[in-house]
Amino acid sequence: MTRILICEKLDPICAELLRAAGFEVEERTGLTPGQLPEAVGQYEGLVVRSAVKVTAELLARAGRLKVVGKAGSGLDTIDVAATEARGITVLSTPGRNANAVAELVLGFMLALARHLVPAHNALRAGRWEKSRFPGFELAGKTLGLIGFGAVGRRVGSLARGFGLDVLAYDPLLTAAEIETGGARAVSALTDLLAAGDFVSLHLPLSPETRGLISREVIFNRLKPGAFLINCARGGLVDEKALAEALAAGRLSGAGLDVFENEPLAPDHPFLSLDNVIITPHLGASTAEAQTNVARAIAEQMIEHFRTGSGGGRAA
Numbered sequence: 001m002t003r004i005l006i007c008e009k010l011d012p013i014c015a016e017l018l019r020a021a022g023f024e025v026e027e028r029t030g031l032t033p034g035q036l037p038e039a040v041g042q043y044e045g046l047v048v049r050s051a052v053k054v055t056a057e058l059l060a061r062a063g064r065l066k067v068v069g070k071a072g073s074g075l076d077t078i079d080v081a082a083t084e085a086r087g088i089t090v091l092s093t094p095g096r097n098a099n100a101v102a103e104l105v106l107g108f109m110l111a112l113a114r115h116l117v118p119a120h121n122a123l124r125a126g127r128w129e130k131s132r133f134p135g136f137e138l139a140g141k142t143l144g145l146i147g148f149g150a151v152g153r154r155v156g157s158l159a160r161g162f163g164l165d166v167l168a169y170d171p172l173l174t175a176a177e178i179e180t181g182g183a184r185a186v187s188a189l190t191d192l193l194a195a196g197d198f199v200s201l202h203l204p205l206s207p208e209t210r211g212l213i214s215r216e217v218i219f220n221r222l223k224p225g226a227f228l229i230n231c232a233r234g235g236l237v238d239e240k241a242l243a244e245a246l247a248a249g250r251l252s253g254a255g256l257d258v259f260e261n262e263p264l265a266p267d268h269p270f271l272s273l274d275n276v277i278i279t280p281h282l283g284a285s286t287a288e289a290q291t292n293v294a295r296a297i298a299e300q301m302i303e304h305f306r307t308g309s310g311g312g313r314a315a
């Protein structure tokens with residue numbers, strides 16, 4: 001019988017569907033990084049979310065493994081080259097959590113524009129500081145999206161509802177594809193950076209995109225006073241430069257869900273900046289998104305083991 005290991009906490013629908021399809025499923029979410037390599041050799045299928053890193057070393061211990069299923073998008077936690085070298089298929093669920101991430105992006109934008117976090121904190125501390133928090137409206141402002149896939153598109157659609165002018169830069173799409181998705185296509189990244197009152201990142205982390213939002217971009221390319229939102233991946237941004245730019249007022253604020261090193265170090269400069277809102281990688285953490293990705297990865301794995309296909313692979 002085909003054995004599948006679910007090694008991170010997932011909506012129970014994943015195990016239910018796999019068992020109903022006749023697989024033997026073990027949910028072992030408490031395995032330590034030392035225990036996982038010991039265990040992984042017993043399974044044909046492995047299901048992960050975002051915490052477990054599927055490395056070449058782990059795969060070397062996984063002699064029976066045929067499929068790795070990621071209940072989420074972004075394959076930066078999986079050594080895809082090593083899976084390919086071993087003939088292991090990687091499945092993932094791009095787009096199934098897009099709305100959850102997009103709503104968090106809009107949440108950051110609204111909270112930054114209206115000082116929701118500092119105003120809340122001041123009032124809880126007993127200070128009624130009505131004149132300290134003048135805000136601005138999103139309507140009429142410009143939002144620049146870097147990456148116009150499932151999440152970027154959904155953010156664009158929600159933002160248009162708030163009356164923002166939405167620009168998108170995505171070198172892997174044609175201008176016509178971007179316009180069909182409802183944004184104005186920008187062919188040069190520098191033009192988007194210069195125009196955005198808000199710039200939001202929605203591209204994968206890869207060797208090519210690592211550090212895309214560099215010190216040069218932060219201090220010389222982004223519009224002075226702009227807001228940066230990152231709900232994609234931490235390695236896309238030079239965090240040190242970003243913290244300096246926020247402290248100096250070069251940028252007005254940032255909403256950040258992802259970081260170069262997670263969990264965030266307790267002395268990280270973002271933790272002491274009032275114009276930053278940070279969340280612990282919550283982008284896909286809604287009940288709906290977790291059910292969607294758990295169901296989708298189970299369906300793809302069932303399909304794959306039955307027919308050798310199943311799709312869902314994403315960058």
Ligand SMILES: NC(=O)c1ccc[n+]([C@@H]2O[C@H](COP(=O)([O-])OP(=O)(O)OC[C@H]3O[C@@H](n4cnc5c(N)ncnc54)[C@H](O)[C@@H]3O)[C@@H](O)[C@H]2O)c1
Nearest residue numbers: 073074147148149150151170172202203204231232283284
């Ligand atoms: N915070 C979270 O919990 C969370 C949840 C889901 C996704 N994500 C991240 O959000 C990002 C987008 O996810 P998605 O589901 O929309 O992925 P997607 O694959 O649907 O879209 C990514 C888009 O980025 C574009 N792209 C690639 N290289 C680019 C470049 N150099 N410049 C601009 N665009 C580029 C691609 O053409 C594609 O259209 C990924 O990094 C993913 O890991 C984070």
